Amino acid sequence: MYLRRTRVRKNGKWHAYWLLVRSVRQGRRVRQEIVARLGRLDARGRRRAQSLADRITARRCHPTLFEPPDREAEEVAEVKLKGVKLDRSRRFGDVFLGLSLWRSLELDEVFDREIQDGREEAPWSSLAAVLAVLRLCEPSSELHVAEQLYRRTALDDLLGIPVEKINDDRLYRALDAMLPHKERVEVHLRKRLGELFDLDYDLLLYDVTSTYFEGLAEGNEQAARGYSRDHRPDCKQVCIALVVARGGVPLAYEVFDGNRVDVTTVKEIVESMERRFGAADRVWVMDRGMVSEANLAWLREGKRRYLIGAAKSDLRRFAPRIAEERDWMRIRADLEVKLCATEEGSETFILCRSEQRREKDLAILDRFEKRLDERLASLQRRIERAQRPLDRSTVDRQLGRMLAQCWRVSGKYDLLLEDAPDHPSGICLAVSERAEWKISRETLPGCYLLRTNIADWSHEELWRTYIQLTEAESAFRIQKSELSIRPIWHQRADRVKAHIFVCFLAYAMWKTLELWQSRAGLGNSPRTVLDELREIHSADVVLPTTDGREVRVRCVVKPNESQATLLDRLGIQLPRRLRLPAIASTAM
Numbered sequence: 001m002y003l004r005r006t007r008v009r010k011n012g013k014w015h016a017y018w019l020l021v022r023s024v025r026q027g028r029r030v031r032q033e034i035v036a037r038l039g040r041l042d043a044r045g046r047r048r049a050q051s052l053a054d055r056i057t058a059r060r061c062h063p064t065l066f067e068p069p070d071r072e073a074e075e076v077a078e079v080k081l082k083g084v085k086l087d088r089s090r091r092f093g094d095v096f097l098g099l100s101l102w103r104s105l106e107l108d109e110v111f112d113r114e115i116q117d118g119r120e121e122a123p124w125s126s127l128a129a130v131l132a133v134l135r136l137c138e139p140s141s142e143l144h145v146a147e148q149l150y151r152r153t154a155l156d157d158l159l160g161i162p163v164e165k166i167n168d169d170r171l172y173r174a175l176d177a178m179l180p181h182k183e184r185v186e187v188h189l190r191k192r193l194g195e196l197f198d199l200d201y202d203l204l205l206y207d208v209t210s211t212y213f214e215g216l217a218e219g220n221e222q223a224a225r226g227y228s229r230d231h232r233p234d235c236k237q238v239c240i241a242l243v244v245a246r247g248g249v250p251l252a253y254e255v256f257d258g259n260r261v262d263v264t265t266v267k268e269i270v271e272s273m274e275r276r277f278g279a280a281d282r283v284w285v286m287d288r289g290m291v292s293e294a295n296l297a298w299l300r301e302g303k304r305r306y307l308i309g310a311a312k313s314d315l316r317r318f319a320p321r322i323a324e325e326r327d328w329m330r331i332r333a334d335l336e337v338k339l340c341a342t343e344e345g346s347e348t349f350i351l352c353r354s355e356q357r358r359e360k361d362l363a364i365l366d367r368f369e370k371r372l373d374e375r376l377a378s379l380q381r382r383i384e385r386a387q388r389p390l391d392r393s394t395v396d397r398q399l400g401r402m403l404a405q406c407w408r409v410s411g412k413y414d415l416l417l418e419d420a421p422d423h424p425s426g427i428c429l430a431v432s433e434r435a436e437w438k439i440s441r442e443t444l445p446g447c448y449l450l451r452t453n454i455a456d457w458s459h460e461e462l463w464r465t466y467i468q469l470t471e472a473e474s475a476f477r478i479q480k481s482e483l484s485i486r487p488i489w490h491q492r493a494d495r496v497k498a499h500i501f502v503c504f505l506a507y508a509m510w511k512t513l514e515l516w517q518s519r520a521g522l523g524n525s526p527r528t529v530l531d532e533l534r535e536i537h538s539a540d541v542v543l544p545t546t547d548g549r550e551v552r553v554r555c556v557v558k559p560n561e562s563q564a565t566l567l568d569r570l571g572i573q574l575p576r577r578l579r580l581p582a583i584a585s586t587a588m
Helices: 043-057 094-103 108-114 124-137 142-152 155-159 168-197 261-279 292-300 312-317 319-323 355-385 394-404 436-443 459-467 469-482 495-519 526-533 562-570
Strands: 001-010 014-026 029-036 085-091 203-210 237-244 250-257 283-286 303-309 329-332 333-343 348-354 413-419 426-434 446-453 537-544 549-557
Touching: 001 168, 014 562, 043 094, 043 495, 043 562, 085 094, 094 108, 094 124, 094 155, 094 495, 094 526, 108 168, 108 261, 124 142, 124 155, 124 168, 124 436, 124 495, 142 155, 168 250, 168 261, 168 329, 168 495, 203 261, 203 355, 203 436, 203 469, 203 526, 237 261, 237 469, 237 495, 250 261, 250 495, 283 459, 303 394, 303 459, 312 319, 312 446, 319 348, 319 436, 329 436, 333 459, 348 355, 348 459, 355 394, 355 413, 355 426, 355 446, 394 426, 426 436, 446 459, 446 549, 459 469, 469 495, 526 562
Parallel strands: 203 283, 283 303
Antiparallel strands: 001 014, 014 029, 085 537, 203 237, 237 250, 303 446, 329 333, 333 348, 348 446, 413 426, 537 549
């Protein structure tokens, strides 16, 4: 579910409202269904929202920003109304929320404790907050943060670091200071997120992605060309292995060489997680890219439980079992599941059959079959019309390219180039359809196979657990699209790892906001909330007096109706006035 803003004209005025909507599939179409129309809360709802906010933030999202009243120093001054103006407008709402998330996770305390104080003019923990909060609110480079972004936000007021203290060199050194504490921060986040949202870590979802470099990355030994999930095989890359718990809550990550094969990372990751978080009775969920008999034997040997997607070659072995209509259990309107135990009893295979997925698979096969048939027919016509001998090796290479480009249906035909002395071309192409292809085409589309050593779970529990692997995939999508983990511009190996570390921290804040707004009845679209609150600014109200002075009052602009609705449901109260630096309040 996600938020959608709508405007309604009423009594001659436009009013903005929030709708909570969800996408519902009806046949081949997807439409939006309104779940709720969100308005301001009543007193009871406001107390619940405040209670939720207090639990998450522990009231640490409200720093001492209010200008304290000083009754003894009260002074009456006459203001020139025509000279009143606004000055120094800054983005406030989104960075205030981002800093609230940072403090709710107690990351300020962790970095304060871990990084020793020195002679630096700006605390490293505050610079770490700058990097992570702005990565969440508006992902950009350290150079852009230093030159433009930081001075456009109110972080200087919220953190007490003047704009002139922020430069790219200081931000790069902050990256260097943060990185050595990665593992201790991960341990802290596991504990803190578990406390905030009553999470357990009995289920761990593991997946691997890649992110590519702009530049040669010659000084980074991990940068290499490999299988690119970003469709950039021309660029060097590194692989990122991410472990998340239920709901996509982050646990830890590792960075591997760009040409590392997924299946070779399993043992290293599992041992690393057990070393850091203990070897508790957990279930590991992975996709079929992690499957090898050696990995599975190692997991069973250590009495580790797993649920893993099986290879397609294993699925073909089960074609007769799929064709049998008995023992299938329907667990969803369009999904059936069948359990098939192995003879030795060490594993169970789970056959899954989806009607919607079958339609999709058949449509893909039809497209590839049509393409292959057209190209084969074109090649046969060219051979038949040839008036001179054709080079057999050239035709062989053309057939190879056809099968590579139509790889999904490469097993449909037996293709044989034969000598044809009576024909000018000297060759002929014999095409015959394989009998087993027709059987597999009728049976396998829409089916996939899982394997597990868990013996005491039901059909539905196994399937629903595996489907949660989409949370790990979603985590990668968020980091790539919303937090801009790619492309990487850093060339030094340690800076690359620090960049990924900052993105990981920003993702932890993203999930905190997502869980917060979900429990507040606001769906699960953090970017919508951040973009809406971005429009709330702070500014200086400049009041010229009749005696030649100039009084500055630093205020937070009053939220509009739709912004106030979001803040109301999140239980957040924005300060109205901010404390001015001493130099800013000097009389003129």
